[in-house]
Amino acid sequence: MSDIMLQAEGLGYEEALALADFSVRAGEHIAIIGPNGAGKSTLLKLLAGLLKPSSGCVTLASRPLHNLTRREIARQIAWLSQSDDVASEFLVSDYVALGRLPFQGTEASAEGKAAIQTAIHHCRISSLMVRTMGSLSGGERQRVMLARCLAQTPRILLLDEPTNHLDLSARSELLTLLRTLPMTVLTVLHDLSLVPDFADRTLLLREGRLIMDDASRKVLFSPMFELAFNQKAHQVTLDDGHVSLLFRPIQP
Numbered sequence: 001m002s003d004i005m006l007q008a009e010g011l012g013y014e015e016a017l018a019l020a021d022f023s024v025r026a027g028e029h030i031a032i033i034g035p036n037g038a039g040k041s042t043l044l045k046l047l048a049g050l051l052k053p054s055s056g057c058v059t060l061a062s063r064p065l066h067n068l069t070r071r072e073i074a075r076q077i078a079w080l081s082q083s084d085d086v087a088s089e090f091l092v093s094d095y096v097a098l099g100r101l102p103f104q105g106t107e108a109s110a111e112g113k114a115a116i117q118t119a120i121h122h123c124r125i126s127s128l129m130v131r132t133m134g135s136l137s138g139g140e141r142q143r144v145m146l147a148r149c150l151a152q153t154p155r156i157l158l159l160d161e162p163t164n165h166l167d168l169s170a171r172s173e174l175l176t177l178l179r180t181l182p183m184t185v186l187t188v189l190h191d192l193s194l195v196p197d198f199a200d201r202t203l204l205l206r207e208g209r210l211i212m213d214d215a216s217r218k219v220l221f222s223p224m225f226e227l228a229f230n231q232k233a234h235q236v237t238l239d240d241g242h243v244s245l246l247f248r249p250i251q252p
């Protein structure tokens, strides 16, 4: 049996995405990068079934996404948006529990509770459960939103800029968590220095086209990357021996 989890064939959406062809295997961790307006969020929304493609299609475990109900999709795919306009008086505990909504009526309550508890533990938000969404800091809110996604126990996690609003230590904690998740993860990342730590494979978009799909380091050190960002990647070895990436504008 094929272990292709998600497949985009000739995928396009209006002006935002011209063409994308790729497939994702179970358990892969993939970064989606590209300059502002390159079509990253549009691609993610198409993969989540939130937008209807103008051309091509997405298949999820061999089934066309457009043949599945929202609920069927939500049992397999969780999507973390850049922003979430949830009412500020919403309790964090109620918000995280929304992750089990796609399973309502089909599972024992102990099963749902266990999924929620695991998500709370992973995202370290147990102290926030009695708070309201409106009272959270940007970083706390981001962790709570991720917990709702994990409570959904998805096979595929789609994240749009999950490190938004996070301070340096919260950011590296989140990446450590994401790296260890035993599911397929595709994430849009703007902080390109984080890419090799998170993803073995990277999709590079430019002007609505998928222009490169390869091992992360190959993409970051490629002429295509330089063309897309007008920046060049440099590898630097820090005092503690850790190897990191630095990006500098290409001199004319």
Ligand SMILES: Nc1ncnc2c1ncn2[C@@H]1O[C@H](COP(=O)(O)OP(=O)(O)OP(=O)(O)O)[C@@H](O)[C@H]1O
Pocket: 014, 015, 016, 017, 034, 035, 036, 037, 038, 039, 040, 041, 042, 043
């Ligand atoms: N429904 C739409 N119809 C036409 N164009 C759209 C639509 N939605 C977005 N666009 C445009 O398509 C382009 C890609 O948008 P998208 O949000 O996918 O880019 P992005 O790579 O995620 O950008 P950013 O890094 O700024 O978040 C942008 O120019 C955007 O204005």
